[in-house]
Amino acid sequence: MERQSPGYKGKILVIDDSETALSIARRTLEAAGYTVLTSNSALRLPAIVHAEKPDLILLDVEMPALRGDQVLELTKLFDFLQKSPIVLHSSKPEEELKELVGRSGASGYIKKTSNSINFISQVEEWLKSTRG
Template identity: 40%
Template sequence: MSKRKKVLVIDDEQMHLYTAKALLEAEDLEVETYQGAFGATNFVRSCNPDLVLLDINMPALSGNNLVNHLKPFCVEREIPIFFYSSNDEAMLRDLVAIHGVHGYISKGDVPGLRRRVTEVLARK
């Protein structure tokens, strides 16, 4: 019996956490959520996910700044990080290139969320 893959969603908005969790659990994935940026680095370490979905637009410490703290651990453990945002796609592509994360997923793209997450986890 193989263990279910674990996705961690980091976002400051409870509704986005709830929605992403419900959509991904329907794909038979284990989903952990973390609200906000502060303490997220320690949570990633304790959770040890197979994939991190990181919101960009969080107050005080944005996701594109938080990613710099998450990357060393995630690179070491080969945990892909995807920005998960409602920002426009041109901006997301630029942020992916700047921060060297694996990609982005638009919050409004439900089929894209399911497809991208399952594709990435199938390769792990």
């Protein structure tokens, strides 16, 4: 579905090393009408963003090759990576996430939760804020 079409809700890239977390995020977001891209490797972020141009990126904080905050440092090297907001998606304590956002330059955070309504609501808020 194209960005200009009336039914378009948004394209979201979810990056997480956990296949379970990716599966849950994909099912939840697709059920809410979003186009979802997933990757279990943060190293693929530049290629995916360049090709797909997601409206929002949800990035896990704890990953084996690169932590989320390290990935954010790399995004500063590529102009095209700065067009999509990158939101940390983690089960870390809220205070730790706030500190990580401030330190890393992430747009914000969404706590991993089993509450799909709250998750979708937060995603919608991020998308609204990026569209003006």
